[in-house]
Each structure stands twice: as C-alpha cells, then as structure tokens.
Amino acid sequence: MCTKEEIITLIELAKRLEKTDPTDAARQYFLAAEALVRGAREHPEEERTYLELAQKSFLKGKELRDKRVQMKKLVKGKSEIMFEDIGGLEDLKSEIRMKIIEPFKRPDLFNFYGKKAGGGILMYGPPGCGKSLMAKATANEAGANFIQVKSSDLKSKFVGETEKNIAELFEKAREKQPTIIFFDEFESLGSDRTDAPAHDKSAVAQLLTEMDGMEAKEQQILLLAATNEPWSVDVALRREGRFGVTLFIPPPDLEARREILQIHLANRPIEHLDYDVLVRLTEGFSGADLKAMCEMATDIPLKESFETGERRKISMEDLREGIKKTKSVLRQWFAKASEQVKRRKLQEDFSELIKMSETEKEMAVIN
Ligand SMILES: Nc1ncnc2c1ncn2[C@@H]1O[C@H](COP(=O)(O)OP(=O)(O)OP(=O)(O)O)[C@@H](O)[C@H]1O
Ligand SMILES: [Mg+2]
Incomplete structure (x- = not known):
C-alpha cells in the first residue's frame, strides 16, 4: 500500500527525472499510476480523483516512453549497443550503474567514501534473456575496453596451457586499462571442482590467483561473467571479493516484452500494431525468442513481395503467425x-x- 505522501514523492521524483533519465521517469510515472489505482480501491469516496490522476500519470509515462522509442529510431545505425537498446531489466541497469559503471568512471569519488570497486559480478539466468547483451552494453556505458572470452576457449587439454591462457588474458587486460573482461558461458571454466577433471581445477585455481592479485594492485579491471548453469560454477569463485555479487537476469515481463518488440521492429515497415495483444501472446518468451519471432514475421511479407511485386507492411497477422511458430525453452x-x-x-x-x-x-x- 502507498500513502498519499508516497505517491506525491513518486510523481515529484518522476518530474525531476524527466530530463536526465526519461526511462526511469517513465517507470516512476507507471509506479505512481499503479499506486493510484490501488488508492482508488482503498478510498472509494475519492475514487474519481484517484483514477483521473492515475490516468494522467500513466499517459505521462507512456508519452516519455514513446518519445524514447522515436529517438532510438533516429539514432539507429550506431553499432555500439547501450542500455537503451536493451528492453526491460531497468532495476538491473540501475544496479550495474551504481556497482560497476560509476565506480569505474569515478574511482576518486568512491575512494573518498571508502568504497572499493572491484571483484567480479556473475550474471545468471535463462538463455536468451540478455546476459551477453548486458555485459557488452556495460562496457560501452562505462567507456571501458571490452574483452570477451568464451570460457571453453581458455581451456586446453595440454598440461599448463590453460593457466598460461588465463595469465595472458589478464596481461592483455592490464596493458589497456580500464578494461572489462567478460567470461561468457562461465560454467565451462569455473565448473565445480569436485566433479571436474584435474586440468579444470587448474583453470579455477589460476583464475582465483589472478583475482586475488588484482585487489592488491588497484587495477582498473573489472570481471563480468555469465552463465545459464549457475549451479555448475565453483563455489570458491563465488566468495566475497571474487564473483561475490550474483545478479539474476530474469525473462522479460509484459513491459519489457513491449520494449523488446519495439526495439526489434524499429526501422521496419509496420502497420498499426496492438502491442497489448502481442505482449500477452508472448508470455514465456525470452528476448531471443521475441527477436526470432520478429524475423519470422518479417519474412512473410518479404517473401510475398517476390511473388506479387508489391511491398506491404508487416501486419498483426504476420506477427501472430510468427508467435505460433516460436517455441520457447x-x-x-x-x-x-x-x-x-x-x-x-x-x-x-x-x-x-x-x-x-x-x-x-x-x-x-x-x-
Ligand atoms: N532485453 C533484451 N532486449 C533486446 N533484445 C534482447 C533482450 N534479451 C535478448 N535479446 C535478443 O536476444 C539475443 C540473445 O541475447 P543474449 O545473447 O544477451 O542472451 P544470453 O542471456 O546471453 O543467453 P545465453 O545464456 O544463451 O548466452 C540478443 O542478441 C538480442 O537480439
Ligand atoms: Mg550469452
């Protein structure tokens, strides 16, 4: 439940954020609208006032969000992926901003308050929901170099090679700071030592050595890792000071699905689409599923145009067809x-x- 004061605070915050962070402002407006609808139920005598305000707040949020999508269409073409190119995951973006990007950009400020940047962050969650995307965007937002390694590529069947690969990787990162090293498919490197073959253990051990060494040297190197099998990651790697922070990357909710669809349909010829229907029909879809679905739907009028010579826009029917054909895992x-x-x-x-x-x-x- 929200009190009147809390609702007012939400709206004031939204207003303040409009210029600096329109995405967050839109979210605050939506939160306020939800609270107001609840308020209407709790105070039947003032229902009308509450609902009118709720509608105003909702429309304001929607206006900000639509504006952002428009902007995105205009600036499309840039290859660097940023946070705004990732639909949903707003809480996570704020958390990453506070825990990674700001300390990275302003180490002096964080030092002043006795806060230490460093350690690693492990992102986990179902496939196709934006872990790799988030890692890349984080590096871009932080203005850092980005080294992406598929963890299995570091491993060698030759004795001693794996340790050498890992040591070289850190050497490369140290040469060009600030750098974010991103270990993708982390489960294959940090697999639970108890049931891993001997040479896997050395990979984990080497990584631990590098990480413990980093702390002492005050380096501007940050480690990110992602996995969809978090249970396979060695417990020692998840201790405080190592990959001590774990972040769950969930499947997209209604609001996020709407954004992801808009992102993947931006710059394509579309008829008027009923997004409310689309997001309901795509319950249980990952971001990757949504993308695949958009591609499938786009192919329908595209193929037709070869036969008819006409160029019709992508329709609701095409998208419904794409949804039918997509199987989510x-x-x-x-x-x-x-x-x-x-x-x-x-x-x-x-x-x-x-x-x-x-x-x-x-x-x-x-x-
Ligand atoms: N939140 C999102 N916003 C926009 N596109 C998304 C989102 N999530 C996923 N996608 C689309 O799906 C593709 C796959 O996402 P990504 O590679 O980040 O998944 P992942 O979580 O790393 O999956 P895996 O566990 O299989 O590695 C992206 O390239 C993008 O096109
Ligand atoms: Mg990935």
Whole structure:
C-alpha cells in the first residue's frame, strides 16, 4: 500500500527525472499510476480523483516512453549497443550503474567514501534473456575496453596451457586499462571442482590467483561473467571479493516484452500494431525468442513481395503467425534449473531463480 505522501514523492521524483533519465521517469510515472489505482480501491469516496490522476500519470509515462522509442529510431545505425537498446531489466541497469559503471568512471569519488570497486559480478539466468547483451552494453556505458572470452576457449587439454591462457588474458587486460573482461558461458571454466577433471581445477585455481592479485594492485579491471548453469560454477569463485555479487537476469515481463518488440521492429515497415495483444501472446518468451519471432514475421511479407511485386507492411497477422511458430525453452530451463539448484542445496544462493521457478510452475498449471 502507498500513502498519499508516497505517491506525491513518486510523481515529484518522476518530474525531476524527466530530463536526465526519461526511462526511469517513465517507470516512476507507471509506479505512481499503479499506486493510484490501488488508492482508488482503498478510498472509494475519492475514487474519481484517484483514477483521473492515475490516468494522467500513466499517459505521462507512456508519452516519455514513446518519445524514447522515436529517438532510438533516429539514432539507429550506431553499432555500439547501450542500455537503451536493451528492453526491460531497468532495476538491473540501475544496479550495474551504481556497482560497476560509476565506480569505474569515478574511482576518486568512491575512494573518498571508502568504497572499493572491484571483484567480479556473475550474471545468471535463462538463455536468451540478455546476459551477453548486458555485459557488452556495460562496457560501452562505462567507456571501458571490452574483452570477451568464451570460457571453453581458455581451456586446453595440454598440461599448463590453460593457466598460461588465463595469465595472458589478464596481461592483455592490464596493458589497456580500464578494461572489462567478460567470461561468457562461465560454467565451462569455473565448473565445480569436485566433479571436474584435474586440468579444470587448474583453470579455477589460476583464475582465483589472478583475482586475488588484482585487489592488491588497484587495477582498473573489472570481471563480468555469465552463465545459464549457475549451479555448475565453483563455489570458491563465488566468495566475497571474487564473483561475490550474483545478479539474476530474469525473462522479460509484459513491459519489457513491449520494449523488446519495439526495439526489434524499429526501422521496419509496420502497420498499426496492438502491442497489448502481442505482449500477452508472448508470455514465456525470452528476448531471443521475441527477436526470432520478429524475423519470422518479417519474412512473410518479404517473401510475398517476390511473388506479387508489391511491398506491404508487416501486419498483426504476420506477427501472430510468427508467435505460433516460436517455441520457447524457458519453461524447460526453469524446471531443470530449480531441480539442479535444489539437488545441490544452493537455494539460498540463487533464491530469485527458485522464486521464479515456482511462479512458472503455477503459470503452467493455469495454462
Ligand atoms: N532485453 C533484451 N532486449 C533486446 N533484445 C534482447 C533482450 N534479451 C535478448 N535479446 C535478443 O536476444 C539475443 C540473445 O541475447 P543474449 O545473447 O544477451 O542472451 P544470453 O542471456 O546471453 O543467453 P545465453 O545464456 O544463451 O548466452 C540478443 O542478441 C538480442 O537480439
Ligand atoms: Mg550469452
């Protein structure tokens, strides 16, 4: 429940943010609208006033969001992916901004308050929901060099080679600071030492050595890692000061799906689309599924135009067809993930995953 004062604060905050961070401002307006609708229910005597304000707040949020999408269409063409090219995940973007980007950009300020940047961040979550995208955008937002390594590429079957590869990687990062090293598919490098072959253990050990060394040297190197099998990541790597911060990257919710669809349909000829319907029909889709779906839908009028010579726009019907043909693997992933996490008794470490699996299960029963 929100009190009147809290609602006013939300709206004031939204107003202040309009110029500096329109995305966040839009979100605050939406939050205020939701609170006002609840308020209308709680105060029937003032229902009308509450609802009118809710509508105003909602429209304001929508206006800001639409403006942003328009802007994006105009500046399209730049190859660097930024936060605004990623739909949804707003809380995460703020968290990354505070924990990674700002300390990286302004180490003096953070030092002044005795806060230390450093350590690594492990992103985990279902496939195709923006982990790799987020890592790349983080480096761009921070203005840092970006080295992406597929963790399996670092591993060699030759004795001693893996350690050498890892040492060289850090050497390269040190030469050109600030740098973000991104370990993609991290499970294959940091796999649980107890059931890993001997040479895998050395990869983990070498990585730990490098990380512990970093702290002492005050380097501007930041480590990001991503995995869709977090239960396979060596526990030692997840300790404080190493990949101590874990961030869950969830599947896109309604609002995020709308944004992702708009991002992937921007710059394409589209008829008027009913996004409310589209986001409902794509419940359970990942960002990658949504992208694939848009491609499929686009191919329909494109192919037709070869036969007819006419160029018709992408329609709701095309998108419905694309949705029908897209099979998402998210539900299967959640079932497997929660089973693995529970089997290893890691529920506390990955609580968000477990919570979301429960919701997924309930949804499966309803559908
Ligand atoms: N939030 C999003 N906004 C826009 N596009 C998205 C989003 N999430 C996913 N996509 C689309 O899906 C593609 C795959 O996303 P990404 O590579 O970031 O997934 P991932 O979480 O790293 O998956 P995996 O676990 O399989 O590596 C992206 O290149 C992008 O086109
Ligand atoms: Mg990825």
